[in-house]
Amino acid sequence: MIIxxxxxxxxxxxxxxxxxxxxxxxxxxxxxxxxxxxxEVAPAQxxxxxxxxxxxxxxxxxxxxGSGGVSIFANNIVNQYLPTTGIxxxxxxxxxxxxxxxxxxxxxxFDIAAGDLGEQLFLPALGEGQFHEFSVKINISERxxxxxxxxxxxxxxxxxYIPLFSVVDNSSDVQLEKRYAPYPLxxxxxxxxxxxxxxxxxxxxxxxPQVDFGILNRxxxxxxxKKSFYFRLARPxxxxxGHSLYPIITFKAMDPVVNDEIEISNxxxxxxxxxxxxxxxxxxxxxxxxxxPLRFGELKPQGLLNLYVTANLRKNPxxxxxxxxxxxxxxxxxxxx
Numbered sequence: 626m627i628i629x630x631x632x633x634x635x636x637x638x639x640x641x642x643x644x645x646x647x648x649x650x651x652x653x654x655x656x657x658x659x660x661x662x663x664x665e666v667a668p669a670q671x672x673x674x675x676x677x678x679x680x681x682x683x684x685x686x687x688x689x690x691g692s693g694g695v696s697i698f699a700n701n702i703v704n705q706y707l708p709t710t711g712i713x714x715x716x717x718x719x720x721x722x723x724x725x726x727x728x729x730x731x732x733x734x735f736d737i738a739a740g741d742l743g744e745q746l747f748l749p750a751l752g753e754g755q756f757h758e759f760s761v762k763i764n765i766s767e768r769x770x771x772x773x774x775x776x777x778x779x780x781x782x783x784x785x786y787i788p789l790f791s792v793v794d795n796s797s798d799v800q801l802e803k804r805y806a807p808y809p810l811x812x813x814x815x816x817x818x819x820x821x822x823x824x825x826x827x828x829x830x831x832x833x834p835q836v837d838f839g840i841l842n843r844x845x846x847x848x849x850x851k852k853s854f855y856f857r858l859a860r861p862x863x864x865x866x867g868h869s870l871y872p873i874i875t876f877k878a879m880d881p882v883v884n885d886e887i888e889i890s891n892x893x894x895x896x897x898x899x900x901x902x903x904x905x906x907x908x909x910x911x912x913x914x915x916x917x918p919l920r921f922g923e924l925k926p927q928g929l930l931n932l933y934v935t936a937n938l939r940k941n942p943x944x945x946x947x948x949x950x951x952x953x954x955x956x957x958x959x960x961x962x
Contacts, residue, residue: 639917640882643794643805644678644759649958651875651916653808657789658962661713661734661768662817663706670765678792679805680755685795686719686746689730690788698785699734702816705779706772711735714766715812717789721748722758728790732812747795761810763789770816782816813962825866828959831857836936843946846893849939856899858930858959865926870961872921872930879954882915891951892944895936902931924961 642652649655657672678684702708713734720727730743748757791809833854841850858872876897878887886894897913907922913934924930940946 637804637806638802639806640885640915641806642808642916643682643684644676644757644792644808646808647675647677649674651877651958652806653792653810655808655810656786656813656918657763657765657810658813659765659768660815660817661702661770663770663772665769667768669767670763672761672763672765674761676757676759676761676792676808678757678759678808679794680751680757681753682799682805683750683795684721684746684748684757685793686721686728686748686759687788687791687793688728688743688745689717689732689740689790690742694785695732695734695787696737698782698814698816699737701780701782702770703735705776705782706770707774708770708772710769710771712766713768713814715789716764717743718760718762719746719790720760721746722760723751724748730789732787732789734814759792761790763810763812765812779818784813784815786811786813788812825864825870825961826861828872828961829857829859829861830959831855831859832957838936838938841938843940846938846940846946849937851935851937853933853935856932856934858924858932860924860926860928862927870924872924873960873962874919874921875917875958876913876915876919877956877958878915879956885912885914887915887953887955888941888944889951889953890947891949892941892946893938893951894941895938895953898935898937900933900935902933903929 639652645652646655659670660667702711715732716729718727718729726746726748728743728746731741733739751757788809788811791807793807794804796804836852836854838850838852860870880890881888886896888894898910899908899913900910901908901921903922905922908919921930
């Protein structure tokens with residue numbers, strides 16, 4: 626699997642995003658997930674949204690890169706199934722609305738050489754309080770593989786990940802860790818050898834509506850005060866879809882976040898540790914990262930995702946404590962793939 630460029634290892638502060646998407650309200654990275662079925666035609670998809678990006682810095686819109694993973698994906702299918710037909714095309718259009726500059730790229734999964742990388746976009750800074758505005762449109766064609774042979778013992782074919790474009794803070798005189806975090810958009814596709822199309826109803830979510838720390842003394846906050854609760858996600862009893870689904874949960878704070886801690890106005894900081902109690906846990910135990918998708922293992926029909934969450938409240942060493950009632954809000958977004 627090839628992912629280029631690897632932003633996660635470059636030290637960006639993902640809580641300081643360069644761009645926010647109109648349809649999700651989140652910064653990057655973003656993943657568009659789709660599938661390639663065998664002997665059945667998957668319908669075409671169109672994804673459209675707008676990006677609003679900070680205007681106080683110059684912008685670099687990097688086009689399609691890292692097609693090696695797609696080539697491996699396609700070659701594995703061709704070598705095993707000898708398809709008579711293989712269709713999977715993607716066209717991406719990014720328009721800088723301030724200037725009218727357009728970047729168009731095309732990807733043909735079964736004919737990489739025929740694709741068009743498009744042109745990189747370089748946009749100057751607009752000034753404090755202004756924004757770079759972009760429209761984004763991604764057209765994914767109908768997708769199908771019609772095999773000439775079905776191998777008796779097929780080898781597994783891993784999904785491919787490819788960055789369709791990335792919007793990057795192009796400041797040359799600012800240290801990397803102080804730049805805005807980029808907005809990379811990845812296309813992810815699986816190969817479905819035995820598709821079973823179905824629609825699943827919404828999940829059942831069992832989570833306390835609030836976490837109450839009660840009455841606290843200043844001394845309590847010298848170390849930290851902990852409160853634990855369960856966050857459970859289940860497929861309802863009327864879910865007749867035979868597929869295993871893979872939950873993706875993103876948590877977003879309504880107050881400022883620094884180093885994955887919510888800074889509350891009374892001078893405290895709130896963080897969370899998540900432990901996945903499900904069998905075959907995909908994440909184990911880790912500190913919750915806000916605005917970052919948590920990708921869990923398969924959730925089978927009538928299955929249960931069982932998370933044990935510990936909230937840690939402590940004094941913010943950079944701020945003075947204030948007495949009285951205090952609160953903060955955290956939003957969770959759940960999707961399945």
